Amino acid sequence: MMKNFQELSFNFLFKVSHQPVLLRDLLEANILFNEGMLIDPAKLNFRFKTFNAYVYYGILCVLILLPLLALTHYFFTKLDFHISIISAVFVTSCIFIGYDLFKIYVRKNISKKLIQRAWKNHFPCFAYEKYSKIVEEIYKQALKDEIPKANLENYVLEKIVHSK
DSSP states (O other): OHHHHHHHHHHHHEEEOSSOOOHHHHHHHHHHHHTTOOOOTTTTTEEEOHHHHHHHHHHHHHHHHHHHHHHHHHHHHHHOHHHHHHHHHHHHHHHHHHHHHHHHHHHHHHHHHHHHHHHHHHOTTSOHHHHHHHHHHHHHHHHHTTOOHHHHHHHHHHHHHHHO
């Protein structure tokens, strides 16, 4: 049930290309993801649907804030209307700040999902959870050694096998 909702949400919020992720892009995305950085959507072949994100976040805010507003409005106005005004300003700022946090959260989730999907394509015999850090180190070494793009896949696979 939750996986279906998450899949539906991702399909609503993102446009994902059917083109496979290139090995070099996967390796770069893996490094950035492991370091906790945001990944360029073009590397993983996805695009953020901005209007749909506003709609989704708006519905989420309405579902959460409307019941809270109904519960607290009466008490704040009876207590002091200044508290009601200050709380409205606070909630409004939280909504705008929350949208940026929401975008970062869903973007990290889709990035992880797409990295794992591409990982199954390029490294089907090596589990992502176990080998992502190992491959990160191997790719960093390949960059230092200036391994050409044509030999990169063989280099990485050979190093993974020898690291076992």
